[in-house]
Amino acid sequence: MLKELASVIDRLEDLLADLQQQETPSPGRVFSSTTPEPISRLVNHWQKLFVGQSGPAPSALQPAAASGTSRWVEELEHLLIRLRHGHKRLHQVQQSTSNRLRQTTLLLQQSDFSPPEADALLSELEGPDAGHQEQLWKLIDCYQAALALCTERHTNISTSYHELRVRLQLLIDELPFSGDIASELNKIKRQLLQLVDDNLLPGLCLQLIELTIEGCRQERHNSTLFLAQLNNNLGEMHHHFAISLSEGEALFDARTHHGHHIAGELRAIGEHLVSQDNAPLKEEIELRMRSISHVLVQHERLQERERSLLNRMNAMEQQIQSLKRESNNFKQQLSAQNDKLFIDNLTQIYNRAAMEERLAVEYRRWLRYQTPLCVALLDIDYFKDINDRYGHLAGDKALRLIARTIQKSLRDSDFVARYGGEEFLILLNNVNPEHIRIPLEKLREQLKKIPFRFKNERVTITASIGATLFLQGDNTTSALERADQALYRAKHEGRDQIIIA
Structure with missing residues (x-):
């Protein structure tokens, strides 16, 4: 359309030039009924412009009887001005439409639902x-x-x-948990049955994972207690069984000895009776001797059964010892696995779960003895830059070095755990309240001295620390929040510093 309009405008400009070159008619001269050839061509082009319309030309191009060439020139100039303006606006609209179509198509092409x-x-x-x-x-x-x-x-x-x-x-139906864990799982199951918004599913999955981990931890703890009790019971049973076995063996030996003694005495009596002349007495005594001999035979058989029983008791005692050893080994393995649940895989120091248990223990000790207890949160400054510049492997290596440095800088009685990401929690128990900054400053300086290099480039590590002492009326949550606020101040007041709240 634009090309055709431009072609018509060019042709009209040529016709206008032709008309302007014609002689100017005299005042009394009029056009004949036959339209001049340039005007005829003009009308034909005009009709082509309007999609092949037939019939008379537009009124603007129909010459009046009293009009001359000047009238045609004037009308033509006016129309050319309008056509040029319309052509310009149509070109702008076409350009805008083209750009919008191109942008829209590009957005569609970049979407996940773009067709070929x-x-x-x-x-x-x-x-x-x-x-x-x-x-x-x-x-x-x-x-x-x-x-x-x-x-x-x-x-x-x-x-x-x-x-x-x-x-x-x-999955919830197959989980074998009981108590509070089972109640929470049933709540999630009811939520799944009544769920309307599918966007809530990821959150429910996370809750289910956390409950499963907590249930496994409780089951492991209960198994540890059961094994400890079983080990104690086996130990007591083994002790009493060993005593009974020892007494049984001593009794068996005593009975055997007395049996031999009785048999010897009977033989001596028999030999003495043989030398006597009283026949009736000898017959009666021989009859009693045979009865006593029968009793001795029965006694020997009972001794054999007692020996067999003692042998079985001895074998059982060996089995109890073996079961006790296996129970103790299993207890140690379970304890080691339980410890792994509290160890951070990356840094090999305690994780957040271990921190929560240790914090609860230290808090109870603080309530009972009122010995000063400090909790500190340590965050590595600009750690994201290390990951972005050198990669996550370098960041992991830095975290391991940081964890080892923190452990070495603290006392054996202190506690450190990875709180999350590049943040660590430190518990300083029985610390002098007036000198609480000293060990933390030492730790901060030690971190700056870590010889961390990557691709022959020295990387300096700094940390911001927020710390607080447990105060009267505190609980673990309030103390942690106060330490977290102190850490926030340290990071927003220049980093690489310690704020004690």
Whole structure:
């Protein structure tokens, strides 16, 4: 359209030049009924401009009887001005439309729901002969395809969320926990059944993971207590069993000795009776001797059964000893695994779970004895820059060095744990309140001396520390919040410093 309009304007300018070169007619001269050839060509071009319309020319180009060439020139100049202005505005509109179509298509192409036609459409819009009306319809088709793809994916996502809810419910049914953990799991199960917003699913999954970890920790703790009790019971049983076995063996030996003694005495009596002449007495005594011999045989059989029982008791005693050793080994393994639950995998110091338990213990001790207790939060300054400049492997290496440096700088009675990310918690118990800054300043200076290098570049590590002493009326939460506020001040007042609240 713009090309055709520009062509018409060029042709009109040529015709205007032709008309201006004609002689000016006399005042009394009028146009004949036959229109001059330039005017005829002008009318034909005008009709072509308006999509091949037939019929009379527009009134602006129909010459009046009293008009001359000057009238045609005047009208033509006026129309050319309008056409040039319209051409300029149409060109601007086309440029704006082209840019908007191109931007819209580019955004569609970059989306997750872009159909394959978007690439071809963008190529066409980059071309010089793009027909915007045609491209607009293509763009609408692309948006319809993207909308269909979006709807399809949304349907698939909804189906996936439904399947996830079902799997989580089945998982909750299979978890063998009891008590408070079971109650919390049932709450999550009810929430899954009544869930309307699928965006809440990730939060419920995290709660389920935390409850599962806590349930495993409680089960492990209960197993440790059970094994300890079992080990104690086995020890007591082994002790009493060993005493009973010892007494049984002593009794067996005593009975054997007395049996031999009785048998010897009976043999002596028999030999003495053989030398006597009283026949009736000898017969009666021999009869009693045979009865006593039968009793001795029965006594020997009972001794054999007692010996067999003692042998079985001895074997059982060996089994109890073996079971006790296995129970003790299992207890040690379980204790070691339990310790691993409280160790941070990266830094190999205590993690946040261990910190919570130790903090509770130290808090109870502080309540009972009122010995000064300090809690400090340490955060590495600009640690994100280390990860961004040197990579996460370098950042991990730095965290391990920092953790070891903190441990070496503290007393054995102090406690340090990785609180999260590049933040550490430190407990200083029985510390002098007036000199609380001294060990923390020593620690801060030690961190700056860490010989950390990456790609032959020396990297200086600094830390901000916020600390506080437990005060009357404090609990663990209030003390931690006060230390956290002190750390916030340290970081926003220049970093690499200690604030004690």
